[in-house]
Amino acid sequence: MTMAKKEAFNVLDNVHPGFIIKMELRARGIKQKDFAERIAIQQSHLSEILKGNRNISDQMAETIADVLGIPAAHIIQLQATFNYKKKSAQIKDIAEHNAEMELREYNEIYDMRVIFRHLGIMCQSSSEKLQFCKSYLRFTSPTEQAHRAYGYFRKSEKTGLDNRMISTWSLLAQYEAEKQPTPMAKYDKTRLDQLSNELSEIFNDNYNTINRVARKFSDYGIKFCIVPKVERASIDGYSFIFNGQPSIVITKRYNRIDNMAFAVLHEVGHLKMHIEGDGERVTIIDDDELNTKEEREANNYASQVLLPDSIWQDAPEVLMIPHLIQQKYSAWAKKKGLNKWIVLGRISHDTGMYMFKSDKSREIQ
Secondary structure, X not given: OOOOOXXXXXXXXXXXXHHHHHHHHHHHOOOHHHHHHHOOOOHHHHHHHHOOOOOOOHHHHHHHHHXXXXXXXXXXXXXXXXXXXXXXXXXXXXXXXXXXXXXHHHHOOOOHHHHHHHHOOOOOOHHHHHHHHHHHOOOOOHHHHHHHHHOOOOOOOOOOXXXXXXXXXXHHHHXXXXXXXXXXXXXXXXXXXXXXXXXXXXXHHOOOHHHHXXXXXXXXXXXXXXXXXXXXXXXXXXXXXXXXXXXXXEOOOOOOHXXXXXHHHHHHHHHHHOOOOOOEEEEOOOOHHHOOXXXXXXXXXXXXXXXXXXXXXOOOOOOOOHHHHHHHHHHHHHHHOOOXXXXXXXXXXXXXXXXXXOOHHHOOO
C-alpha cells in the first residue's frame, strides 16, 4: 500500500510517529479499534500512542510496518528524533528557569528592567539576557556582584537615594564608557591641572560644549560620555579607572552650564587626588550628608578651577537682593571673561540663594 502523505516522514519534523499513524489510519478509513486488534494491543494502548503520550518500540514499529506498509526505519527514526528534541526542550526549559532565578538574584542588586530597557534587549529569553550580562557586563556571582556594587558609594538617608538604583546607573555608566573609542593620547595624571584649565575655558565659552569637552578629554587620554540618570539615583558624576583607562561619566540631570562645569571638574578632582590604579567613585554633588574629606576636596578643586581665589577676591560687594546680585555679578563676569552663570552658580552654592532668573544662556549649548 502507498502512504497517504509520504512527505510527512521527514525525520527533521518534530512530530511523534503516533501522529503520522493516526493520519494514515484516517486517510485509509481504518478504525482505531480494528487497527489495535490487527497489531495485537489494547485500544487504550493504541490511543496513547496516537496522542503522542507513549513511545513506539522497535518491535512495535516492525508490527505496524507489516500492517500499514510504512518502513519501520522511518517510524523508529521519527520516535528517536521526537525523544531527542523533547529532551532538549526539557533541558532548555530547565536552563531558562535557572537563568530566570539567577536574574532575580541580580535584580536584588540592580534594577534589571531598567538595564535591559536601556540596552534594548527586552524581548530576549532569560538565558539570552543572562548570557549578555555575563559576557558584556562582566557579571560574576550574585554575591560577588553585590559586594562590587555596594562598594561604590555611600547612601544618603536625607535625599532618599536608593542603593540599588545608584548601582544600576553605575553599571550602565561603566558599560557606556567602555563602548567609547579608546583615546589615542596617553593618560598622564600630572597633566590634569592643565586639562582642567582648558575645560574651564570651554565651559565659559559654552558653545558646542559637550562635543568640545569629549574631544578635550580624549586629547588627555580620558573617556567621557553622558548617561541619563535613573529614578531614585540623583547622581551628577562618576569617575573610575578600569584596566588603566580613566573614564568620567556625567548625567547632565540639570541642563545648565554651571552644573555641568562643576560636575565634570569635580570628577577630574577625584582622578587627580583620590583614584589610583583601577578604582571608582560615584559622586553625588548636592548632598550635604556626603560631606566627606574626599568630597570636600573635589568640591574645592572644581571651585578653584572655575573661579580661583585670585579672581573671586575681586568680586563686587552688593546687597543680598537677588536681582541686584544678578545684575552686578553678570556685568562683573563679562568684564572678567567668565560665564555669568558659572559665577551666579558659585554664589548659589556658597549662599543658598537660588532665586536668580534663568535665561537660555544658562542651558548647555
